[in-house]
Amino acid sequence: MKAISVNNIYRNYGDVEALIDISFEVEQGEIFGIIGPDGAGKTTLFRILTTLLLADKGSATVDGCDVIKDFKLIRNRVGYMPGRFSLYLDLTVEENLNFFATVFNTTIEENYYLIEDIYKQLEPFKDRRASALSGGMKQKLALCCSLIHKPTVLFLDEPTTGVDPVSRKELWEMLKKLKQQGISILVSTPYMDEAEMCDRIALIQNGNFLKIDTPKNIVNQFDNILWALSSNRMYDLLNDLRNHPKIKSCYAFGDSHHITISTDNFLLNDLNIFLNEKGHKDIEISPIKASIEDCFMQLTN
């Protein structure tokens, strides 16, 4: 039995098509990442799978249960952490956790081993109201609350958005531990660098899946020559590169621009000469290995 199985799910909001005939499967005990920009349809997919929203067409099962027929069973078995913090701000950390435990007919003690690592960090603040927690703490509490009933499948909608880099890293380590407990995890994120943490990923844009594979395979399938460039005038550099006929694509990537080359007979040196003519200084060009983001850019092109 697959943890999640989705068949041609379609959903629109008026004229906007949020999901267009999406199909994929998540294995048990797998961390499956849905990677894509804001507005790609990630949250809609999560809401359908957690029985909060009905799809217009298609079918889906979670832990073997149909999302429409067996929605009651699903609600007992899955944990859902929405993108927006949605615990009770006027209850304390402990009260929130206790409340969600009782709502699922269980107690904190019963499944404490699942949340122990995370909750230990929260314990000093257990009498503090949720409204007074920092962003990262809030996310940790939300994760605890969605785990307290020992779900078989965990849905995390953008758990790292708005969280500091240290907390982000901690969160991903926790997910890996949960995976070892046999919990299947569907996680979405707009950050491409987090893709490598997943066992498999789906790249999503405008309601379409562009590709489903392991992060490694996706990177390996990148078949263009990729160079990273920088100079003293980065903005002009971007324009100059984009106007060059032999350069297929050029995107700004933090402190350098990534370009793909359309022909083989274009050497690093040729480009250096071209940029010197344009008056660029401190030019640095180096061939690099593709990242998930490079693959995403290539696929969306």
Next chain:
Amino acid sequence: MLKFLIEKEFKQIFRNPYLLRLIIVMPFMVLLVLPLAANFEVKNINLSIIDNNHSPYSERLIHKISSSGYFKITDVSSSYEKALYSIEQDVADIILEIPSQFEQELVKEKSSNLLISANSVNGTKGGLGSVYLAGIVSDFSNEIREEWIQSSNRITTPSFTIVQQYRYNPHLEYPIYMVPALVVMLLTQICGFLPALNIVAEKEKGTIEQMNVTPVKKFTLILSKLIPYWVIGFAVLTICFGVAFLFYGLFPLGNLSTIYLFASIYVLAISGLGLVVSNYANTIQQAMFMMFFFVMTMIFLSGLYTPVNSMPDWAQFISRFSPLKYFIQVMRLVYLKGSSLTELLPKFFALIGFAIFFNAWAVLSYRKSK
């Protein structure tokens, strides 16, 4: 399960620093201040007098008016134009003009005319003021007539007097009439407004989404929202009985249990309306506005301030659809007249009808929104 959910709601209510204080202060505020402030009895009417006669009779009339307690003579003018000016300056509300031949006419022709002219920008003040004034003048004319009859020693006109008796509120005291009805308004706010706003707030904050993924049934969730406010509503109702007794000496002539029975049906109806609103509203702002719209309309058509019977026919027709109307009538009848359940049965069924209607609408609109 329900127990835990209710426990959580109470925890949140008690933790809200303003809500609880407001719930406790409101009954006192509404019952103590409103009946006194929203009193329709008119006093201290400013009067401008033009006495063209300056005779003993005209002076007697003026003295009678000023000693009535309703009027303050703030202006004495020599002509109608000048008196009118004092109205424009807001010095006077009503003008009384006594003609120059007042006494002579009274003596010779046995009748004379007076002019009463009122500023009706404030309709109640102008209207009631001129009625009071006319009453004093007619008292005055009766007085004179009796004096003449006595002095001439002959019986000319048969006269009779009317003795007025006001049943159920012998002294026509305004608070006695208002207090039972204001309790209904309080109950409407606590059991109608508050749960609706609470549900919409959960929608707005996104917490309801988290609850929807749990095995908690929607019905249980909604019950857990309503029950705390029902409990608070009944507590406030009981406080109101106490306040009415302590400060106005008011105690229902009828049975208290009749009121509690009607209150429980009414609360069911009005929280149903609250649920309907919470289904349509996505933000607190929308919910507030919708609730105000419904409740304001219902209050004005309920007969809380003005009797339903004096409304135009179409308004009387609409007022049938205000659940407040029925409960306000019940409260007044039980409090002042001591009516029992059997006499109030039609109103009982009307309220049950409202409860079924609003709650059915709430269920249907909830299904639709999903």
